[in-house]
Amino acid sequence: MSSNHRFLKILRTIHLYLGVFMAPALMFFAITGGLQTFSLHETTRGSSYTPPAWLATLAMLHKKQTIAAPVRKPRPSENTAPAAAAGPSNASLANALPDVHAAAPSRGPPDSEGARPKKNLLPMKMFFALVALSLCASTLTGLYMAYRYSRKPVLVSSILLAGLVVPLLLLLF
Numbered sequence: 001m002s003s004n005h006r007f008l009k010i011l012r013t014i015h016l017y018l019g020v021f022m023a024p025a026l027m028f029f030a031i032t033g034g035l036q037t038f039s040l041h042e043t044t045r046g047s048s049y050t051p052p053a054w055l056a057t058l059a060m061l062h063k064k065q066t067i068a069a070p071v072r073k074p075r076p077s078e079n080t081a082p083a084a085a086a087g088p089s090n091a092s093l094a095n096a097l098p099d100v101h102a103a104a105p106s107r108g109p110p111d112s113e114g115a116r117p118k119k120n121l122l123p124m125k126m127f128f129a130l131v132a133l134s135l136c137a138s139t140l141t142g143l144y145m146a147y148r149y150s151r152k153p154v155l156v157s158s159i160l161l162a163g164l165v166v167p168l169l170l171l172l173f
Contacts, residue, residue: 020146020156021163026139028167032062034132037125067171 035041041051041059051059057067064070143160150156 016146016150016156017159019142020159023139023143023160024163025167027136028058029062030132030135030139032058034129035059036062037128037132061171 032041035055036059041055043050056069060069061067146156147153
């Protein structure tokens with residue numbers, strides 16, 4: 001067997017076992033990322049929707065690598081006046097800062113006077129949902145081929161189980 005053939009065989013083996021080990025993480029990120037595309041993990045202002053706790057927890061794990069939700073400070077109500085600062089007043093600070101909205105190029109006629117036009121985000125959301133589904137399908141077919149064409153299904157199963165257990169153990173630290 002030539003050295004080139006041996007090298008390719010080693011690369012295929014490394015690819016097989018790394019792919020099987022990472023498959024659970026790929027599935028997790030594809031599914032939770034697809035759900036986050038449609039903002040199913042968070043509450044929006046003015047909406048009565050509250051996400052299920054499991055979905056918010058999975059989204060937190062996806063985004064922050066922890067299941068502990070951060071404590072959020074309550075937003076100041078619009079009726080209360082801000083405390084007086086020792087420095088310059090808020091009005092003088094607002095006048096000193098450049099107006100970023102005035103410098104932004106217009107992308108078409110605005111919906112109302114002075115407002116930016118609304119973008120249709122649904123096509124991009126649908127594209128990323130398709131990406132998430134494709135990544136899931138690709139991962140599942142890769143696992144199928146790992147079992148179908150491997151001569152060591154017990155080793156493949158052990159590595160797949162390790163890919164499930166190792167991240168769960170890392171959550172404890």
